[in-house]
Amino acid sequence: MEDILAIILIFGGLSAFMLSISPVGRAIADRIRSGDAGSKEGVAELREAQLAILEELDQLRRELIEVQERVDFAERLLAQRDDVPRLPNDRDVAS
DSSP states (O other): OHHHHHHHHHHHHHHHHHHHHSHHHHHHHHHHHHOOSOOHHHHHHHHHHHHHHHHHHHHHHHHHHHHHHHHHHHHHHHHHHHHSOOOOOHHHHHO
16 A cells, blocks of 8 residues: 555656646746736737637628528529420430
């Protein structure tokens, strides 16, 4: 039991040390030190980005609806083309 505990402490300590010197660890530490959830400027920038993404999403939806209408129209044209009687081919006449 003591061997397992020693191994866990060694690997856990090594992992914690590696995290503390990594960029992710530094970012976490800076966030803890500042105690700030986010500046007003940062929140405003995120809100603007969110609105831009939502606007672009609406545009993509409109374009998708237009493409679906075009596909439906093309399918109707192809279906009507199959219903039109055709003249016999030269092969049909020769037989």
